[in-house]
Amino acid sequence: MLQMFVRISGARFRVLQQDAGGAWVIAYDEYQMPVYINRDELERAERIAAPEEYVRNRERPMSAAQRQRYDLLRLALEDDRCITDEAHRTEVFAAIAREHNTTVRRLRRLYHAYLARGSLTKSKPREIIRRTDFEAAIRKYYFSAKRNSLRTAYELFILENYTNKGVLADQIPSWSSFRLYYFRHFKGDPQKEIAREGLTAYQRNNRPLYGSAMQYRESVGCYQVDETQGDIYLVSKWDRSKVIGRPNVYLAIDTASGLIAGVYVGLDAGETALMACIANAAGDKATYCAAYGIDLSPADWPSRGLPSEIISDRGGEFVGERINELCICYGIDRQALPPFRAEEKPLVERAMDLIQDSYKSMLRGRGVIGDDVGERWATDYRQQAILTLDEYTAIVIHTIIALNKGRVLTDIGHLPVDAPNTPAALWKWLVDRGKSTLLDVDADELYRRALPRTSGKITRKGIVWNGLRYLPERGAELTVGAKVEYAYDAQDTSHIYVVGKDKRLIPCSLAPSSSRYDGYDMADVAVMRREEAEKEKAARQTELEARVAMRSEIERIIRQAEEQSPGSRDISEIQRHRTNERRRLT
Incomplete structure (x- = not known):
């Protein structure tokens, strides 16, 4: 055949x-x-x-x-x-x-x-004997949010099926057979993690990963943003004996290159801090670093421009009115990830850890928080604080420059062989090849939009902020008595910016009555106002002394007049008496 x-x-x-x-x-x-x-x-x-x-x-x-x-x-x-x-x-x-x-x-x-x-028989696979009682017990007692141990699940199984009024039956399944059945049929079952830890924990920590974060976008301009609290206590810039708590750190990191594009380090949190981080990502880094005494080579931190896409979680600052306004004004796409899904923005989460891990060992005993924080008899790290906010910011900037310049990227197998493997060099490589979706924006306009905001009422004399009076430009469609939102710059009190109905920023200048403060920052204004208050207090004291002396003399004159006054008054011929008085005075 x-x-x-x-x-x-x-x-x-x-x-x-x-x-x-x-x-x-x-x-x-x-x-x-x-x-x-x-x-x-x-x-x-x-x-x-x-x-x-x-x-x-x-x-x-x-x-x-x-x-x-x-x-x-x-x-x-x-x-x-x-x-x-x-x-x-x-x-x-x-x-x-x-x-x-x-x-x-x-x-x-x-x-x-x-x-x-060519065969008259089939090779049969070994028959799998299923124990429905074991499986039911494992799913009921072990795959449970109560997180019983496997031994506890076995004992509860025996209690339910092989006891009579607390007395064990003569024949019961052994613990070894129960354990062997679990490891043979259930080990690695994702339902265990889901049932014991929850679906969110499984998706975050144990679900299969078939790609990499950097493959998500091929062009620079998609930023992952997040916020954390620095693991360190700081002291006041003006009085190092005063602890001011822990700083807030916001980061923006580019998805395609892994470059840390923007940062905010400060005491503010919420929308103001987020907007400052995005403005920093779009701005000139050399100027920013110079403010902290750092000489930056542009090639070490090359990012500049507004992102075309922002990926964040659903924190209040990431889905608030300020970020909505920014996205609408500049056409920015935004992705708000589900809560507790840090693995969907892994680059920024990892960058947070890398930054803090870089300096922690050097700052042990200098305010940095250890792993034993909150435990009984743990060190009070607040007593160890020595750094000011500016000093800590400088440390973070140096760390970012080092990570951008020298960190080796291992997750770039999707790129050609000649692609650089450090974030700063990869950013430039992608931009040189036209792979950039960054938005060119007016730096001053973006800076003003990133300023902190408050609200106030328009009066006939303008808007009052921190005791300073501001007048809107002529032709501004503002109504007396209306409550408005305005942006202010604590570093320059010469202007505030009212947010119009169309989200346009309407500048308001200092009124003549407050013009002496033009060009000063709010800290200087506060000092000047304290000095003025002290002068005014001294003047008020002099004024009070003069008025008291005046009243003393007036009372003396009144007493003297009362002593010389007769009992009755002649009021019948007041005009004649007035004429005689004038003759005597002359």
């Missing part, structure tokens, strides 16, 4: 007999009796190698069971007419079935199995 195999319309067939007009074939993968195909079909068919299973079956000696079944079918297998004549084949099967007390259906299946695969 032929050993040739062909593929017809995607299905495999074994060629059984061949003649001048065509060939008889039998399907290898499906149960089907032999069929005839003409020569044209046979010539068009694809010749394929014999399947490995067929080769193994032919090479393997027959087992006793196979020999028994071959003897059962010998009459049909050794008669080639059974291949070509269906009626004759049916008669032969019927005779065999009557003689051996079996069914024609069974014989047809064995016949097909031998002709197609």
Whole structure:
């Protein structure tokens, strides 16, 4: 019998007999009796190698069971007419079935199995014995938010099924069999993590990861932003004996290059801090670093421009009115991730850890918080604080520059071989190839939009902020008595900016009555006002002394007049008395 195999319309067939007009074939993968195909079909068919299973079956000696079944079918297998004549084949099967007390259906299946695969038996996989009682106990007691141990789950299973009024049954499943069943059938089952820790924990920590964060975007301009509290206590800039608490740190990191594009370090939190971080990401880093005494090479921190996309969680500052206004004004796309899904913005989460891990070892005993914080008898790290906010910010900036310049990226297998493997160099490489979606914006306009805001009422004399009076520009459509929102710059009190109905910023200048403070920052204004208050207090004291002396003299004159006053008054001729008085005075 032929050993040739062909593929017809995607299905495999074994060629059984061949003649001048065509060939008889039998399907290898499906149960089907032999069929005839003409020569044209046979010539068009694809010749394929014999399947490995067929080769193994032919090479393997027959087992006793196979020999028994071959003897059962010998009459049909050794008669080639059974291949070509269906009626004759049916008669032969019927005779065999009557003689051996079996069914024609069974014989047809064995016949097909031998002709197609060369075997009369199937290799059976080891039977898996399922213990429904074990499975129910594992799912009920171990896959539970109560987080029972596996041993506890076993004991609860025994208690429920093999005790009678607290007395154990004579025959109970052993602990080793229960444990073995769990490790054989349930180890690695994701339902365990989901049931015991919750779906969010599973998705964050154990779900399969088939990609990388940096593959999410091919061009620079998609920023992941997040906020954390610095693990360090700081002291006051003006009085180092006063601890001012822990700083807030906001970061913006580019998805495609891994570059830390923007940062905010300060005592503010919320929308004001977030806007400052985004403004920093879009601004000139050399100027920013110079304010802290750092000489920056532009190539070490090359980011500049507003992102075209922002990815964040659903914190209040990330979905508030300020960020909405920014996105609408500049056409920025925004993704607000589900809560507790830090793994969906892993770059910024990792950057936070890298920054703090970089300086922690050097600041041990200098205000940095240790792992034992909150434990009994733990060190009071507030007493160790020595750094001011400016000093800590400088440390963070140096750390960011080092990470941007020198951190080796290992997750860039999707990029060409010549792509740089450090964030700053990769940023430039992508930008040079036109892979940038950054938005060019007016730096001053963005700076004003990032300023902190408050609200106040417009009076006939303008708007009062921190005791300073401001007047809007002529033609501004502002109504006296209306409550408005305005942005202010604590570093420059010369202007505030009222937010109009169309979100346009309307500048307001200092009124003449407050013009002496023009060009000063709020801290200087506060000092000037304290000095003015002290001068005014001294003047008020002088004024009080003068008024008291005046009242003393007035009282003396009154007493003297009362002593000289007669008992009665002549009021009958006041005009004549007035004329005589004038004559005497002259």
